[in-house]
Amino acid sequence: MNAPVTLPGCSQPDSAQEARPVLRERGQREVFCGLTGIVWLHRKMQDAFFLVVGSRTCAHLLQSAAGVMIFAEPRFATAIMEERDLAGMVDAQDELDRVVTRLLDRRPDIKTLFLVGSCPSEVIKLDLAKAAERLGAQHMPNVRILNYSGSGIETTFTQGEDACVTALVPVMPAESADAPKQLLIVGALPDIVEDQFLRLFDQLGIDNVGVLPARDARNLPPVGPNTCYLLAQPFLADTAMALEGRGAKRIDALFPFGAEGTTGWLHAAAAEFGIDEAHFNAVVAPGRERAKRAIGHARGALEGKRISFLPDSQLEIPLARFLATELGMEPVEVGTPYLHRAHCAQELDLIPPSARISEGQHVDRQLDRVRADKPDLTVCGLGLANPLESEGFSTKWAIELVFSPIHGFDQAGDLAELFARPLRRRDVLEV
Ligand code: SF4
Numbered sequence: 001m002n003a004p005v006t007l008p009g010c011s012q013p014d015s016a017q018e019a020r021p022v023l024r025e026r027g028q029r030e031v032f033c034g035l036t037g038i039v040w041l042h043r044k045m046q047d048a049f050f051l052v053v054g055s056r057t058c059a060h061l062l063q064s065a066a067g068v069m070i071f072a073e074p075r076f077a078t079a080i081m082e083e084r085d086l087a088g089m090v091d092a093q094d095e096l097d098r099v100v101t102r103l104l105d106r107r108p109d110i111k112t113l114f115l116v117g118s119c120p121s122e123v124i125k126l127d128l129a130k131a132a133e134r135l136g137a138q139h140m141p142n143v144r145i146l147n148y149s150g151s152g153i154e155t156t157f158t159q160g161e162d163a164c165v166t167a168l169v170p171v172m173p174a175e176s177a178d179a180p181k182q183l184l185i186v187g188a189l190p191d192i193v194e195d196q197f198l199r200l201f202d203q204l205g206i207d208n209v210g211v212l213p214a215r216d217a218r219n220l221p222p223v224g225p226n227t228c229y230l231l232a233q234p235f236l237a238d239t240a241m242a243l244e245g246r247g248a249k250r251i252d253a254l255f256p257f258g259a260e261g262t263t264g265w266l267h268a269a270a271a272e273f274g275i276d277e278a279h280f281n282a283v284v285a286p287g288r289e290r291a292k293r294a295i296g297h298a299r300g301a302l303e304g305k306r307i308s309f310l311p312d313s314q315l316e317i318p319l320a321r322f323l324a325t326e327l328g329m330e331p332v333e334v335g336t337p338y339l340h341r342a343h344c345a346q347e348l349d350l351i352p353p354s355a356r357i358s359e360g361q362h363v364d365r366q367l368d369r370v371r372a373d374k375p376d377l378t379v380c381g382l383g384l385a386n387p388l389e390s391e392g393f394s395t396k397w398a399i400e401l402v403f404s405p406i407h408g409f410d411q412a413g414d415l416a417e418l419f420a421r422p423l424r425r426r427d428v429l430e431v
Pocket of ligand 1: 055058061119
């Protein structure tokens with residue numbers, strides 16, 4: 001049995017949260033790998049193509065995760081490494097050059113090409129950074145070629161987005177010396193949600209707003225010391241570090257889930273940009289009230305119910321806060337694969353002290369705790385949901401929370417409903 005360890009690179013101590021105990025674990029994991037992020041990233045960046053350098057397993061994962069959404073030529077593919085590649089019998093770099101050249105000849109619509117590493121490419125130490133540099137020099141200015149890792153070695157699936165967006169940071173243009181202060185929203189949001197936020201910032205009077213990743217990956221916003229960035233997702237630790245390396249400053253905020261989370265997120269930006277409080281309230285009040293009304297429909301099903309999160313999407317901390325503060329749920333255990341104490345500081349402060357916070361994964365121990373705690377609802381990965389259901393537990397698939405639009409005022413009711421539905425279904429089945 002593995003002893004609990006502190007995961008490297010996580011849990012930087014933060015004065016406000018130092019006292020809160022966190023159970024740290026490491027062991028067997030049951031999560032998707034970072035390739036999964038391609039499913040939503042290829043929809044977001046409409047001029048980008050994702051070429052996974054991997055095995056048939058990687059191709060199957062992508063195909064089954066995204067297959068149902070393919071209605072035209074997809075903007076992702078897998079360059080499948082065969083046994084002779086893995087055995088080093090051919091020069092994998094030459095093979096890759098041939099595949100990329102053929103792809104770019106056939107698809108002139110591709111303006112940014114991501115070479116995405118996988119477990120097999122990492123095991124044979126195929127240097128995709130070198131390949132991206134070499135091929136980039138060949139295909140610029142028509143196509144920009146970048147690389148990142150989506151491998152499942154020591155990662156969880158939302159880190160695929162973090163790695164991809166981090167790869168964009170070095171190619172963001174530098175802001176000019178006299179650039180006005182810029183707000184940068186960071187994290188891939190569905191277009192409809194992004195548009196809602198952009199409208200709200202415009203109404204607030206914050207007009208210089210950039211978005212990362214941008215819909216047009218070749219038209220990235222500038223970055224520099226006049227940029228203040230606001231994280232829309234809690235799983236962008238490396239992206240945040242890269243942005244800070246370019247001089248940008250993080251705005252500390254709640255994440256925009258629910259009426260209060262969204263208000264807090266917008267308010268943090270408004271305060272940073274010196275927006276008058278009365279004006280802020282006037283702009284935000286209608287959306288906030290709409291969200292509260294919509295959330296109210298799920299309150300009957302959720303209030304007083306106990307919920308456990310198994311570590312999966314890294315959304316667990318802000319979602320537990322939302323369910324506890326806005327719906328009266330009782331978080332029993334909030335497990336997250338990686339905990340960024342600074343980014344989640346405001347969230348952690350609002351999670352009731354009775355909740356057990358855990359970081360890292362040891363699936364057997366976590367399942368034992370679920371059995372002992374007997375929560376009304378368990379949020380977990382796909383692979384754990386069926387076994388738990390067969391033991392009589394109600395479950396919610398964590399990945400559905402990543403694939404659904406859940407940020408902002410107008411999605412708050414749907415977000416609450418995602419948790420209420422399994423409990424209502426159980427009530428119906430029990431009648
Ligand atoms: S990257 Fe690794 S974990 Fe992901 S599908 Fe490929 S082999 Fe499996």
